[in-house]
Structure formats: C-alpha cells, structure tokens
Amino acid sequence: MLDFTELSRSYRRALTDDIIPFWERHSIDTTCGGYFTCLDRSGAVYDTDKFIWLQCRQVWVFSMLYNRLERQERWLEIARHGFRFLAAHGMDAEGNWYFALTREGDPLIQPCNVFSDCFAAMAFSQYALASGDRGAAEIALKSYKNVLRRKNNPKGIYTKAVPGTRPLRSFAISMILLNLVLEMEWLLDSKECADQIDTCIRDVTGVFLDRTRGIVYEYTAPDGSHIDSYDGRLVNPGHGIEGMWFLMDIARRMQDRQLIDLAVDAVMRTIEFGWDREHGGILYFLDAEGKPPQQLEWDQKLWWVHAETLVALSMGYLLTGREEFAHRA
Amino acid sequence: MLDFTELSRSYRRALTDDIIPFWERHSIDTTCGGYFTCLDRSGAVYDTDKFIWLQCRQVWVFSMLYNRLERQERWLEIARHGFRFLAAHGMDAEGNWYFALTREGDPLIQPCNVFSDCFAAMAFSQYALASGDRGAAEIALKSYKNVLRRKNNPKGIYTKAVPGTRPLRSFAISMILLNLVLEMEWLLDSKECADQIDTCIRDVTGVFLDRTRGIVYEYTAPDGSHIDSYDGRLVNPGHGIEGMWFLMDIARRMQDRQLIDLAVDAVMRTIEFGWDREHGGILYFLDAEGKPPQQLEWDQKLWWVHAETLVALSMGYLLTGREEFAHRA
Numbered sequence: 001m002l003d004f005t006e007l008s009r010s011y012r013r014a015l016t017d018d019i020i021p022f023w024e025r026h027s028i029d030t031t032c033g034g035y036f037t038c039l040d041r042s043g044a045v046y047d048t049d050k051f052i053w054l055q056c057r058q059v060w061v062f063s064m065l066y067n068r069l070e071r072q073e074r075w076l077e078i079a080r081h082g083f084r085f086l087a088a089h090g091m092d093a094e095g096n097w098y099f100a101l102t103r104e105g106d107p108l109i110q111p112c113n114v115f116s117d118c119f120a121a122m123a124f125s126q127y128a129l130a131s132g133d134r135g136a137a138e139i140a141l142k143s144y145k146n147v148l149r150r151k152n153n154p155k156g157i158y159t160k161a162v163p164g165t166r167p168l169r170s171f172a173i174s175m176i177l178l179n180l181v182l183e184m185e186w187l188l189d190s191k192e193c194a195d196q197i198d199t200c201i202r203d204v205t206g207v208f209l210d211r212t213r214g215i216v217y218e219y220t221a222p223d224g225s226h227i228d229s230y231d232g233r234l235v236n237p238g239h240g241i242e243g244m245w246f247l248m249d250i251a252r253r254m255q256d257r258q259l260i261d262l263a264v265d266a267v268m269r270t271i272e273f274g275w276d277r278e279h280g281g282i283l284y285f286l287d288a289e290g291k292p293p294q295q296l297e298w299d300q301k302l303w304w305v306h307a308e309t310l311v312a313l314s315m316g317y318l319l320t321g322r323e324e325f326a327h328r329a
Numbered sequence: 330m331l332d333f334t335e336l337s338r339s340y341r342r343a344l345t346d347d348i349i350p351f352w353e354r355h356s357i358d359t360t361c362g363g364y365f366t367c368l369d370r371s372g373a374v375y376d377t378d379k380f381i382w383l384q385c386r387q388v389w390v391f392s393m394l395y396n397r398l399e400r401q402e403r404w405l406e407i408a409r410h411g412f413r414f415l416a417a418h419g420m421d422a423e424g425n426w427y428f429a430l431t432r433e434g435d436p437l438i439q440p441c442n443v444f445s446d447c448f449a450a451m452a453f454s455q456y457a458l459a460s461g462d463r464g465a466a467e468i469a470l471k472s473y474k475n476v477l478r479r480k481n482n483p484k485g486i487y488t489k490a491v492p493g494t495r496p497l498r499s500f501a502i503s504m505i506l507l508n509l510v511l512e513m514e515w516l517l518d519s520k521e522c523a524d525q526i527d528t529c530i531r532d533v534t535g536v537f538l539d540r541t542r543g544i545v546y547e548y549t550a551p552d553g554s555h556i557d558s559y560d561g562r563l564v565n566p567g568h569g570i571e572g573m574w575f576l577m578d579i580a581r582r583m584q585d586r587q588l589i590d591l592a593v594d595a596v597m598r599t600i601e602f603g604w605d606r607e608h609g610g611i612l613y614f615l616d617a618e619g620k621p622p623q624q625l626e627w628d629q630k631l632w633w634v635h636a637e638t639l640v641a642l643s644m645g646y647l648l649t650g651r652e653e654f655a656h657r658a
Contacts, residue, residue: 038621046620049558099489107491158487160428162436229378291375292367297625 004318020065027058028078032103034085048103052090055101056119059083063126076130083127083136090120095142114154117146118176122183129186137187144184147177168219168231174203175243178250197250204243205262210288214269216240217288230294235286237274238305241267245312248319264316264325271309271328276301282309333647349394356387357407361432363414377432381419384430385448388412392455405459412456412465419449424471443483446475447505451512458515466516473513476506497548497560503532504572507579526579533572534591539617543598545569546617559623564615566603567634570596574641581648593645593654600638600657605630611638 026043027035037054038047062079066072089105090097096111097120111117124140127133150156151173161168178200185193207224208216218234221227244263251259274282282305285298317325355372356364366383367376391408395401418434419426425440426449440446453469456462479485480502490497507529514522536553537545547563550556573592580588603611611634614627646654 040621047559098491102494106494108494110489110491112489158489160439160441160487162427162439165431165435165437230376292369296629296631300625302625 004314007314016069023058024074024078028081029103032085032105033081033088034101034105035082049108050085050101050103050105052086052097052099052101052116053119055082055086055090056116056123059086059123060119060126063123063130066130067126079127079130083124083131083133086120086123087135087139095139096146097143110158112155112158114147114150114173115176117143117150118180121147121180125184125187140184141187144180144188147173147180151177166227166229167222168227169203169207169222169224171204171208171216171218171220171243172239174200174208175239175246178204178243178246182246182249201247201250201259204247205259208243209240209262209266213273213288214266215273215288216243216266216270226288230287233288233291234293235273235288236284237270237282237286238284238302238308240270241282241305241312242308244270245308245315248312248315252319260319264320264322267309267312267316268324268328282306333643336643345398352387353403353407357410358414358432361414361434362410362417363430363434364411378437379414379430379432379434381415381426381428381430381445382448384411384415384419385445385452388415388452389448389455392452392459395459396455408456408459412453412460412462415449415452416464416468424468425475426472439487441484441487443476443479443502444505446472446479447509450476450509454513454516469513470516473509473517476502476509480506495556495558496551497556498532498536498551498553500533500537500545500547500549500572501568503529503537504568504575507533507572507575511575511578530576530579530588533576534588537572538569538591538595542602542617543595544602544617545572545595545599555617557618559616562617562620563622564602564617565613566599566611566615567613567631567637569599570603570611570634570641571637573599574637574644577641577644577648589648593649593651596638596641596645597653597657611635 022043026039026045027037029036029048034050034055035058036045036048037051037058038045038049040046059079059082062075062082066075066079085105089101089107092098092107092111097116098107098111099109099113099116102108121140121143124136124143128137128140153159154170154173177196181188181193181196181200204216207220208218210217210226215235215237216239217226217232218236218239219227219231221232226232244267247263248260251263271282274286276283276299281301283298284300284302284305285293285295287293313325313328316322351368351372355368355374356366358365358377363379363384364387365374365377366380366387367374367378369375388408388411391404391411395404395408414434418430418436421427421436421440426445427436427440428438428442428445431437450469450472453465453472457466457469482488483499483502506525510517510522510525510529533545536549537547539546539555544564544566545568546555546561547565547568548556548560550561555561573596576592577589580592600611603615605612605628610630612627613629613631613634614622614624616622642654642657645651
C-alpha cells in the first residue's frame, strides 16, 4: 500500500525546494515583462518568444500557490508580473487571446486557438482570487464567454475543414470546460455553473467516452457515432486520462459514486490501452482500431501524459481505495 | 568504388518487380476513382481519404514511367484514372487545389497549402506529356500560375502569423519552384523559364543557403538575415539536401561547374550536420544553434529524407566523381 503522507511530503519537497525556486530564479523577464518559458536544464533562456498558454499557466500556478499553499508575497508578485504583461499585450481589439507574442509583447500568432482563452480565463480568475483585482476578474469572465461563444467553432476563420463534409465534435473543448467551470465557479452564478457542468458531463460520458471499451475518442460525429477516418479513430490516452480526473473531481463534489466508478474504470482501461508493453510508459497517440496513426510522434512518451496519469491514479485511489491504483502509480 | 551499372540494375529491379506491381495491385479505387494511398505492408487499405499530394504524386509517377521508362498502356491507364478523379473533384471554383477529399471526392480540407498546387502542376504536366491531353496541359499551367501568384503568401487566409511582426521567407517555395520549372519547361516560354530559374537559384544560394556553414535555413528574414527564433533557427537536413540536388540538376544543364560544386559541398556538409552520430541516419529537424527544436518528431529518421539523400549522393558522384559520395551512399 502507498504511504500517502510520505508521498505528499515528497511531492511537496520537489515543488518547494526544486521546481518553484527554478522558475522564480530563471523565468522572470525583468526587462520586458512576462516570463521566459524556454529554459534549458541549467535555467538558461534559449528562446524569448512568449506563448500565451505558458504565460497564462505561470500566472495561474503562482496565484494558485498563493491561494492554496502559502500567502507568500513573492508568489503574488510573480503572478502580478505576468498578469500586467498579458493584460497589456495578450488580446486583440475584440478581447480574443493571441497564440504567441514576441519578447516585447508584439502579437506574433493570431488568436487561432481557443485554449489560449481557456488558460487566460483560468489564470485571470485565480489571480483575481489572490489579489482581489476586479479588472482581472472581468477579463477572466470575458475570456470564459469567448470560450463558450467559440465552443462550436473553436478555430474560427482558421478552420481548414470544409464545412459540412465531415462535421466533428472535439472532446478537448468539453473536457477543458469541465475544469474551467470549477476554476471560474466563484465568479459565475450557480445556475450557470450547474448547467455547464451537466452539459459537460453528458458530453464527456455520453459522447466521447466509449462505454464498451472504456476509452475516450478525440472526435466523434455530432450524434456521437464513430467516424472511420484518422481523426475519427484517434485516441490520445493522456488526454482521456486527464479528462477522467476532471470528471472524478466533479463527481467527488457531487458525491456521485456511479460517476466516480465510471471515471476510475475508464482511467484503468485507458492505461491498459495506451501502455507500451515493450518499453513501459503511455504512448502519445493511438488508433482505436489499431491502424497506424497519422501523427509521426505517436509513439513518444510525453511528460504531461505521465503527470496527468499520476494525478488520476492518486485521485482514483483516494476516492475508491482500490489497491490496483496504488500499484499502478 | 560503386558499381553504378549494378546499382542501377538493383534499383530498377526493385521498382519494376516490387514497388510498381504493389501499387498497381492495391492502390486503384475502381469504385470511386483515384487511388488508395493508406496501404499497410500487405496492401490492405486502412484509410480511404484522398490526400491531394499523394493523388498527384501517383499520377506523376505513372505518367513519368510511361514517358521515361517504357510505353506501357497499363501505366498510362493508371495515370488517366487519377487524372480524371482529380480533374473532376480536386479544385475549388477558382481552380485552387484542396488539401484532401473524401473517398467519393467531396472536399474535406480547404486549399490551405500551396504545395497541393505544385504537385498538381507536376502531375498534370507529366500526364499531358504522356497522353497529349490539352485539357491536362491547361490545368497544369493554371496550377503553375497559382503557385507563382501565391508564392509570397502561400497559406493565404489560413496564415496564422500576424502580418508585419516577423516577416519570414520560406525556402520550401523557392526550392520546389526549381523543380517545378524543369517539370513545366515544355509548356513555358523559354524566357519565362530562364527568368524563374535565375530567381530561384539566386534565392536558394543567396538567401537560404548559409555559405559559411554549408547548411540551408528553412526561413530567413526578407533580407536573408537569420532571425533568432524557433522558425529562424530551423534546419530540415532532408529538405536542404533535396534542394541541393534540384540545384545540381539545374547546374548540370547549365554546365555551371561552380554551382555544381556549391551544391555538392552543401550536401556533404548538411549530411555532416544532420547525422546522428550515435545511431546513424539523418535527423528530421535540427536547430542551427544546437538549441532544442520545437518539433516533437525532430529526432526521427524519415524514409523520404534518406531517399533524397541517396539521390543527391548518386548525382553528386556522377557529376564530380568525388569518391566520398560513393562512400557515403
């Protein structure tokens, strides 16, 4: 059996003694604002472009540390440093979030990706909670509304699919909304929040999760049926596992035992499905029918896939006490 | 020393006894027209979508075999099979080539990629030469003009870069034009042809090829200077080597000894630069400054990279007699 107290101590030590000091020391761009995120192992900056996802995640992390771990002024100051840069440079005139900026904050890549708006909403909401800044809360709400508005057409004018030929629904949007709504809860009215959660649970468990196989499909037809095409057969095990722990997190709050069991079963079956039996670890992309995936990088082992899996397994063990979760972790 | 007669026999045997029969047997879609291109090793079709690049390359290959290897009616018939499908379904109302179609020929992915037009021009030109079909020649010319028109804005409305912030020139366009002009030569007037070739040689050797290092940069600033960013530092050794044999091919026709030497030197230095000293083979992407590339698949060994390298080495040896080329091959 896992010793959760020892495990928790060990993760906390890694976070406070290693990871946080590294980013405090090397990532702050004191000249132009915002953060350097392309750092080598020694902390040297090897590229200075500012990707909105990463800028936003760092504002979120330091705000979250302040809100949940310890009220260190230094952490709030680092979050504010990124908040100011993003509020000044991150959005176009309509409030859509760019994908990337130059070091100085000039827009480099257009608002072609709705996840920039997701991560911005999370970052500004968490920062508003830490700082009490009303302006940050307003930007968080506006970005959240952007996500809902673009939900059914996330790439907007940059969509390359010809409309109508093969309409697809994307798991990624429903999945991230599960997490986003919880992050935004304190800013939303409770009816709005409950409705969004209902819709997301219905989509994730009724459309994208294949109940028979216990794996999540990245894309389905609008009616939830599977399409025999590269996208229609695509499974991203790390993504599916991540979505399942978002679902556990919701189910835990709702005390919905059945939903917890559904999510933890899917985690175990997705790990089975995605596991590399020769070398260990979880593969990046797989074809649901065992055909060759289109992505060249399909057989790589990505850090984030394994981080999400550790979260899902720990959470699954805490919620169910099933020994196989501790064993897998 | 390589025995070129034996080498040539061996490649020819592989082509006529193995590769061509495989595609003749398994790739023809007799129901909907066009070709299946997602074939497993046994020849079974695992996906039926029709990607314009691959449809066009197959029309080109079978037309070329007919034109250059042997006047087999069967090969011309296979080329015609793809030509008919593409002429009926491949273009939008303005004559721009889609990126992908469904099995039935419905447009799936918009004309977001100018290389579709390049490969279409090559396919239809080669097919027109084989068949004498005037309609095919007209489509080839129209597609060629599309490429020239879109040369400075190849992604059109699908461009995600914000205009003006960091303008980049792409090696890929100049490189493919070197090859495309030779393919189209019989349809172009000789002044047009010579001018295009001059421009491409000037761009490839004066802008993208770094003379000091002997490697090709994928992107430069409009003035040819290097930009310190992921794209600006990007080297694709296989792409550079391919461009250098296009250049040798031109230089050979022009009997330009200096240009031949420039190209063969660049091939050797690019192989040096891209070589995986631990496992052998040529890496897919590298950063010119030795920083981490952005592409997850950077350290993969791709078949086409090694095929282009074999072409470049054989051609380099034929043109210079330098033993190191035969040794490398």
